[in-house]
Amino acid sequence: MMNQIHKTNAFENILVNKAQGSWFWDINENKYLDLTSGMWCCNLGHNHPEIIQAIKNQLDKIIHKNTRFLTPTTLEAAKSILNFFSNDYDKITLLNSGSEAMEFAIGFARKATKQLDILSLKDSYLGAYGLSKESSYTSQKASKLKIPYPICNSTQCKCLEEYDSLINHIIENYASKLACFVLEPIMVSGGIIKPCSNFISKLCKMLQEVGVLIIVDEITTGFGRAGKKFGYECFGIKPDIIVLGKSLGNGYPVSSIITYEYVESKISPNNMYYAQSHQLDPLGAAAALSVIDVFKNDRIIEKSQDKIKNFNNFFETLSHPCIQDIRSYGMIFGIQFQPYANFSTKELILNLKNNLLKEGIMIGISLGKDLIRLLPPLNISEKEIEFFKQKIVKILNSID
Amino acid sequence: MMNQIHKTNAFENILVNKAQGSWFWDINENKYLDLTSGMWCCNLGHNHPEIIQAIKNQLDKIIHKNTRFLTPTTLEAAKSILNFFSNDYDKITLLNSGSEAMEFAIGFARKATKQLDILSLKDSYLGAYGLSKESSYTSQKASKLKIPYPICNSTQCKCLEEYDSLINHIIENYASKLACFVLEPIMVSGGIIKPCSNFISKLCKMLQEVGVLIIVDEITTGFGRAGKKFGYECFGIKPDIIVLGKSLGNGYPVSSIITYEYVESKISPNNMYYAQSHQLDPLGAAAALSVIDVFKNDRIIEKSQDKIKNFNNFFETLSHPCIQDIRSYGMIFGIQFQPYANFSTKELILNLKNNLLKEGIMIGISLGKDLIRLLPPLNISEKEIEFFKQKIVKILNSID
Numbered sequence: 001m002m003n004q005i006h007k008t009n010a011f012e013n014i015l016v017n018k019a020q021g022s023w024f025w026d027i028n029e030n031k032y033l034d035l036t037s038g039m040w041c042c043n044l045g046h047n048h049p050e051i052i053q054a055i056k057n058q059l060d061k062i063i064h065k066n067t068r069f070l071t072p073t074t075l076e077a078a079k080s081i082l083n084f085f086s087n088d089y090d091k092i093t094l095l096n097s098g099s100e101a102m103e104f105a106i107g108f109a110r111k112a113t114k115q116l117d118i119l120s121l122k123d124s125y126l127g128a129y130g131l132s133k134e135s136s137y138t139s140q141k142a143s144k145l146k147i148p149y150p151i152c153n154s155t156q157c158k159c160l161e162e163y164d165s166l167i168n169h170i171i172e173n174y175a176s177k178l179a180c181f182v183l184e185p186i187m188v189s190g191g192i193i194k195p196c197s198n199f200i201s202k203l204c205k206m207l208q209e210v211g212v213l214i215i216v217d218e219i220t221t222g223f224g225r226a227g228k229k230f231g232y233e234c235f236g237i238k239p240d241i242i243v244l245g246k247s248l249g250n251g252y253p254v255s256s257i258i259t260y261e262y263v264e265s266k267i268s269p270n271n272m273y274y275a276q277s278h279q280l281d282p283l284g285a286a287a288a289l290s291v292i293d294v295f296k297n298d299r300i301i302e303k304s305q306d307k308i309k310n311f312n313n314f315f316e317t318l319s320h321p322c323i324q325d326i327r328s329y330g331m332i333f334g335i336q337f338q339p340y341a342n343f344s345t346k347e348l349i350l351n352l353k354n355n356l357l358k359e360g361i362m363i364g365i366s367l368g369k370d371l372i373r374l375l376p377p378l379n380i381s382e383k384e385i386e387f388f389k390q391k392i393v394k395i396l397n398s399i400d
Numbered sequence: 401m402m403n404q405i406h407k408t409n410a411f412e413n414i415l416v417n418k419a420q421g422s423w424f425w426d427i428n429e430n431k432y433l434d435l436t437s438g439m440w441c442c443n444l445g446h447n448h449p450e451i452i453q454a455i456k457n458q459l460d461k462i463i464h465k466n467t468r469f470l471t472p473t474t475l476e477a478a479k480s481i482l483n484f485f486s487n488d489y490d491k492i493t494l495l496n497s498g499s500e501a502m503e504f505a506i507g508f509a510r511k512a513t514k515q516l517d518i519l520s521l522k523d524s525y526l527g528a529y530g531l532s533k534e535s536s537y538t539s540q541k542a543s544k545l546k547i548p549y550p551i552c553n554s555t556q557c558k559c560l561e562e563y564d565s566l567i568n569h570i571i572e573n574y575a576s577k578l579a580c581f582v583l584e585p586i587m588v589s590g591g592i593i594k595p596c597s598n599f600i601s602k603l604c605k606m607l608q609e610v611g612v613l614i615i616v617d618e619i620t621t622g623f624g625r626a627g628k629k630f631g632y633e634c635f636g637i638k639p640d641i642i643v644l645g646k647s648l649g650n651g652y653p654v655s656s657i658i659t660y661e662y663v664e665s666k667i668s669p670n671n672m673y674y675a676q677s678h679q680l681d682p683l684g685a686a687a688a689l690s691v692i693d694v695f696k697n698d699r700i701i702e703k704s705q706d707k708i709k710n711f712n713n714f715f716e717t718l719s720h721p722c723i724q725d726i727r728s729y730g731m732i733f734g735i736q737f738q739p740y741a742n743f744s745t746k747e748l749i750l751n752l753k754n755n756l757l758k759e760g761i762m763i764g765i766s767l768g769k770d771l772i773r774l775l776p777p778l779n780i781s782e783k784e785i786e787f788f789k790q791k792i793v794k795i796l797n798s799i800d
Contacts, residue, residue, distance in 0.1 A: 001475040004482060006493035006657070006664060008674040009467050016469045019462040027472060038464045039677040052459050059452050062419040064438045064651030066762065067409050069416045072427060075401040082404060093406035096496045096653045097676060103529040128676055129503040130530035246677055251464035253496045253653055253678040257406070264406060274408040276497060276528055277439040277646055278653040362466070 012357070019046035022380050024362075032357065033384055035374045036364040040188070043223050043247040043331075044294055045377040051250050054290030055283065063283040067275045077285035080292045081248075081256060085230070087238055089258045094280050094288070098219035098245025099127035101255035102182070104274065105243050106131045108257065109180035109213045112266040117174065119181040119212070122146040123190030126182055126217055135182055137190050145174065150196040159196040167203050175210045180241070184217040185231025191369040192327045192334035197235045204237040213263065214238075219245035219255070220332075223291075224301035224378050227308060227330025250291045254284030304331060304378040307385060311374075314389050320396045322348050324370070333374040341400065345370045352395060359391045412757070419446035422780050424762075432757065433784055435774045436764040440588070443623050443647040443731075444694055445777040451650050454690030455683065463683040467675045477685035480692045481648075481656060485630070487638055489658045494680050494688070498619035498645025499527035501655035502582070504674065505643050506531045508657065509580035509613045512666040517574065519581040519612070522546040523590030526582055526617055535582060537590050545574065550596040559596040567603050575610045580641070584617040585631025591769040592727045592734035597635045604637040613663065614638075619645035619655070620732075623691075624701035624778050627708060627730025650691045654684030704731060704778040707785060711774075714789050720796045722748050724770070733774040741800065745770045752795060759791045 002011060018025040019038075022045055025031050037043060044051065058073060065071060078092045095101050110116055118135045124146075126132040133139050135146065147166065150159035160167075183200065187193045204214050216239040221231030225247065232239055240263055245255035264272070278284065294300065308331055315326045315333065322340035326333070337345045346367050353365050353372070364373035376384075402411060418425040419438075422445055425431050437443060444451065458473060465471060478492045495501050510516055518535045524546075526532040533539050535546065547566065550559035560567075583600065587593045604614050616639040621631030625647065632639055640663055645655035664672070678684065694700065708731055715726045715733065722740035726733070737745045746767050753765050753772070764773035776785075 001479060002470060004478050004490060004492055005470060005680065006491055007669055007672045008493060008679065011470055012468050014469060015475070016462060016465050016471050019465065024462065024465065034466070036466050038466055039675070041464055041677055047463060055459060056456055059455060062416060062424065063447060064441055065416050065419065065424065066434070066436050066438055068412050069414060070402060070405060070411055071416050075404070075415070078404050079401055090404060091406055092404055093408060097500060097678070099676065100497060100500060100529070107529070128674065129500070129507070252683070253681070269407055272407045274528065275439070276499065277441055278497070279408065280405065281653070283652070
């Protein structure tokens, strides 16, 4: 029956039937530690009991409605999401997917600025289709507006000495036609790369001064994933528009666009119309509302800091000739491989993935970027981390 | 708190809190007959108990997973959806929104044909963003590939005498660069218009002969909405790709793309990769599986035929100088207005909408097309239809 499914991925020969916390089970009751949080969505772990209950409660009332109507749950979720930010955002809508929310955000920025162009960093992944894909590294479309950037982790860096001229070049030559700069704070799909914060901070400041809107893609980096509440906090910037997805629903498909009244007020009301079947639907709102509650009440992000340290301490000790580099930002970890002995990088990564799966551990891989990627749930236990450490050391040691 | 929501619509000053069958309730316990089935999504009525229970059962197991994995529920839903068609479709995937599914379908057709152009009828609405929007009447973008078409309801028509030359013109001048013709069987958003079936049938046949793929948008017209199981059955055509959304989840956000192995086989496996956070997720699959079960077991489409007749008999008797035209296709009804007395068409429509809402009836409106639109649940009761009839007659009679 697997043959009936479009081959959009190299599907594993395992049927998954149950999930809870950091684990999922196949139909033969084998269990696997999920170090990808599904598709980087379940920052609170799979099937979090409070969120499941909140969805069930909403199922008993109303799940869907015409976009001409709002519901109390939708308004409550809107307020709770806005309040979750330290900045004073005051406008929001809810959609289903992150890509769709990014399309909405870019369209919104175009209407507000009456400009069309979109600036992005060349290794960003911003969406699966449309304008967000065109601005991503996954698009074939060449563009001078997908720009290079310096990489560093220091605030005392000298990156601007080299990159100041690029910023000036952008302001002088492109800025007048730019609607927005779309920033992915950590380029996770693009290789787990964090751009220099001095560069980003100055670029954003100068763009905002000439009226270009800053859109931040927090679909993956939001909700504690990058070690802070939101990834953009790394750069000391104040985005005009924020896009949320993935962890906003912790497994339920809901996304959001957050901005300011002063930005929306630049758009004529007739030009704001947008209708999607499930926009502002109460079922997604109930999921999002519950997610925010769990983050607040259980102090998830604060408590994740020790686990991040635990992972980082381990990765500092981990070495093998097949490992070229290890990068980490918050609860995002990437191990970059290089050819070793008779193995190509691809063989090393696939073998590691397959052997870990046999040992009950599921990791993410990016053959295009020579990476294995780990984005575990933020509430993974120390015991679960220990289980991973033992298994990966065992398998790395067996390579020869 | 309503002010915090992006003004994507002229929101009614009513907060909706509960829904069941053909009805929803506001926070003051006022009830409303929903003649729009939400956003044309709940062909089986709001919060159908079997579908709600199926979603709850799935919530207890697993709602989300990495796209590298499949689940038994996903495979079961895939098989059930494919079997719901009389044609022998054998390839499918599941996504969240109809627009996203249409983007996938067009991208798929482009890869399979190695051509880029997209043909559509000029009044089609195919999606909210991206390529599907560009091919829709809602896009500002002019294009010779958004073509005119004859309108008629007879199979004995002479439409081809006039339109044969257009078909030949398309085949000769555009077909070699076309990836696909995207057909919305009834253009519901575009004005409730059905193109001539002889024209569509001949156009599709000649396009398919030269390798152009036929994509049918069944997001609104599928699942009995157009009076048949699927809208394309009106034309005696065999689509290469079918896009489902809306009623596939009956209020839950799930969509699907259905096609043939022989089409997918034209695409190199490396080029098939597509990853969306909730692609093939088991929660949407559980909803879709349950929807198909209800359609089959309760013979919904067969039983809706008498209700369609009831509506049509009523509309044949309904007349008022402010009514210019009444159009109906299956369970899709449009009443077109014209200026009357001192009232503009817009005033007439808004007054009717507001007065019906006060009387406990929710209708759809399209000010751009001078229409009120009714897409009731297929399982609306005779008593509910009677309620609507009495109220609309009462309000129309009060206009002077």
